[in-house]
Amino acid sequence: MRLLLVEDDKSLGEGILTALKAEGYTLDWLQDGSSALHALSSEEFDLAILDLGLPRMDGLEVLKALRDRHHHVPVLILTARDGVRDRIAGLDAGADDYLTKPFDSAELKARLRALLRRSNGRAEPLISLRGVVLDPQNQQVTLNGQVVNLSRKEFVLLHELIAQPDRVLTRDRLEQVLYGWNEEVDSNTLEVHIHHLRRKLFPELIRTLRGVGYMIERQT
Amino acid sequence: MRSLRQRILLRVLGLLLVGSLILSAVSYRDAAHEIEELFDAQLGQSARVLQGLLRLPEAQVDHQQLAAALSESADQQPALGHRYESKLAYQVRDAEGTIIARSFNLPAMHGDNWEPGFASLAANGERWRRYVLEDDDQQLAIWVGERADVRGELVGKIVRSTLIPDLVGIPLMLLLVWLAIGSGLKPLERMAQQLRQRDPDSLQPVLIHDLPTELEPMQAALNRLLDQLGQLLAREQRFIADAAHELRTPLAVLQIHAENARAATDPAERDAALGHLISAVERATRLISQMLTLARLADDQPFESRDIALQSTCRNELAQLLPLALKKHLELQFDVDPGLPETLAMEPGGLDMLLQNLLANAIQHCPQGGTVKLLLKPEEKPSPGLLLRVENSGQAVAAAQRARLLERFYTGSERPGAGLGLSIVQRVVERHQGSITLDESPLGGLRVDVRLPPDPGPDQ
Numbered sequence: 001m002r003l004l005l006v007e008d009d010k011s012l013g014e015g016i017l018t019a020l021k022a023e024g025y026t027l028d029w030l031q032d033g034s035s036a037l038h039a040l041s042s043e044e045f046d047l048a049i050l051d052l053g054l055p056r057m058d059g060l061e062v063l064k065a066l067r068d069r070h071h072h073v074p075v076l077i078l079t080a081r082d083g084v085r086d087r088i089a090g091l092d093a094g095a096d097d098y099l100t101k102p103f104d105s106a107e108l109k110a111r112l113r114a115l116l117r118r119s120n121g122r123a124e125p126l127i128s129l130r131g132v133v134l135d136p137q138n139q140q141v142t143l144n145g146q147v148v149n150l151s152r153k154e155f156v157l158l159h160e161l162i163a164q165p166d167r168v169l170t171r172d173r174l175e176q177v178l179y180g181w182n183e184e185v186d187s188n189t190l191e192v193h194i195h196h197l198r199r200k201l202f203p204e205l206i207r208t209l210r211g212v213g214y215m216i217e218r219q220t
Numbered sequence: 221m222r223s224l225r226q227r228i229l230l231r232v233l234g235l236l237l238v239g240s241l242i243l244s245a246v247s248y249r250d251a252a253h254e255i256e257e258l259f260d261a262q263l264g265q266s267a268r269v270l271q272g273l274l275r276l277p278e279a280q281v282d283h284q285q286l287a288a289a290l291s292e293s294a295d296q297q298p299a300l301g302h303r304y305e306s307k308l309a310y311q312v313r314d315a316e317g318t319i320i321a322r323s324f325n326l327p328a329m330h331g332d333n334w335e336p337g338f339a340s341l342a343a344n345g346e347r348w349r350r351y352v353l354e355d356d357d358q359q360l361a362i363w364v365g366e367r368a369d370v371r372g373e374l375v376g377k378i379v380r381s382t383l384i385p386d387l388v389g390i391p392l393m394l395l396l397v398w399l400a401i402g403s404g405l406k407p408l409e410r411m412a413q414q415l416r417q418r419d420p421d422s423l424q425p426v427l428i429h430d431l432p433t434e435l436e437p438m439q440a441a442l443n444r445l446l447d448q449l450g451q452l453l454a455r456e457q458r459f460i461a462d463a464a465h466e467l468r469t470p471l472a473v474l475q476i477h478a479e480n481a482r483a484a485t486d487p488a489e490r491d492a493a494l495g496h497l498i499s500a501v502e503r504a505t506r507l508i509s510q511m512l513t514l515a516r517l518a519d520d521q522p523f524e525s526r527d528i529a530l531q532s533t534c535r536n537e538l539a540q541l542l543p544l545a546l547k548k549h550l551e552l553q554f555d556v557d558p559g560l561p562e563t564l565a566m567e568p569g570g571l572d573m574l575l576q577n578l579l580a581n582a583i584q585h586c587p588q589g590g591t592v593k594l595l596l597k598p599e600e601k602p603s604p605g606l607l608l609r610v611e612n613s614g615q616a617v618a619a620a621q622r623a624r625l626l627e628r629f630y631t632g633s634e635r636p637g638a639g640l641g642l643s644i645v646q647r648v649v650e651r652h653q654g655s656i657t658l659d660e661s662p663l664g665g666l667r668v669d670v671r672l673p674p675d676p677g678p679d680q
Contacts, residue, residue: 009469011500015476018493022483080468101472105479 002177004048005029006036019105024156026180033057052079067094074119120163127162148200157193161216170213228401251379267353267364315359407432423450470504510640517647527563528571537575549589557597570648577641582612608670611661622658
């Protein structure tokens, strides 16, 4: 899962990055409104955490502009504006959730999981498919009841694919999910991770669409 | 406090009672005197009637018969007589001093000297009023008298009957006064009612139609107070809202680093989180102390200015910030105009606050190896006073952003800090009736010019 954090407070941004690192998300961080709007409209993210009081462009304007362009990325507003009217304005502008500062990082994580779950059309917290069960909260994967040990990158990749079954995810997209902006991409690595996943689970689970990308099907 | 109506009524009642008491006393005395005169006149007239009777030829012969006839007529209570009639008593004395005639109802009058005219005397335990008339032709003295106590009783009755209307009139008058006060106080009551019906949270001015002129100053004073209260409240609310809002982010920072420290799996991660936590606490502390400074400066309490030594204060502040400047390899310049006065009358601590915030800002926003300049010089134009200039090298601040730098909690993009330093500077300058202007510095960065009048006096 690739998330965008938009937060102008440096120390808070670093704290959130640290807190979410263990969650297995790929997290990109921007510190002003206009570059956030640019990134959200040109690249694909699974979710955005948006502060409202941002330099250059207010978070609410970013959100409105995004929704005006029919962009449906789930947005969680994380702000110091705690008034009821602010919350209403935020939700009406198109936010999917609203969390006020200060916040509990466990709550932030739970809300992110719930939003991602919903955006993939699920209500139940576990993703279960063809004998594979993925638990996003505990970052655990089982195959027919047996725990399978996956590396962080493998988990991220499986999560991305299994959360959107029957959908082809392009190489670019998957690479962005794996590495974000800050890590160097080694052109072989995606294939290596897919190979490991097939070996640890079962080969037919992930289908290759040559030249396009990969997908996991609900049924064969 | 009692009601206004009661207060007025009690005063009116008191005055009315005292007034009518005095009036009654005066009229009692006057009436009693006049009635006494009237009775005396009657006594004199009776004496003359008796004298006339005694001159009749028959009367010369038979005094006994005359006395009998007189007392008989007096004893008969005539239906048409008046209840104020008094029984007449008389006696007649001849030249030798022998009583030749007397009414039957008269006791013996010893001790009277028969001096002609009116006199009061006591006999047999009774008080009498008598009149003696001397008839020189017949060598007779005629004595006519009546009991003083009976007469007094009559006088009392007459006078009392004149006071009755007063006694009935006072309660009636009070009732009318009560009603009149009530209707006179109607506008006050209407005002009270309108005030009662107001929303307690509303600070809208009171506007009452047809207000009597006496109440207009009250309404104006009330509205002035409401207006001041509204301004004060708005300022306080704005500050509280700002403060609550501005504290949320630092608190969120504290919480996330604390939680990260707890969740850390290795010592290096924990140390990093704790390091963040400590600097977050320092930041929150700085924010709070700045907010408190600003809140303290916000009130309009007049201050006592003292002569502040300009150069030594500047050197102190520069010395304190020197380590920060050295860390960034900055060049700190301090220029003093030779004509600079030794001291300036200022609020104690005011200059320190100005310098601290301006210099710290300049150092913070100056790039590595840059220059920060402090200049002090006396000025004649636009008005005499002191110019305090702080400028730094580095990137220029856009004009639109510069205009907002003085706003509370405004931090330009990627500017660390709470955005209160320049607000504090501005407030200090306002308190000294000075001015502040932000410009682009020839060095490249921001130039802040603070102008202070020579004798600022208290800010009112």
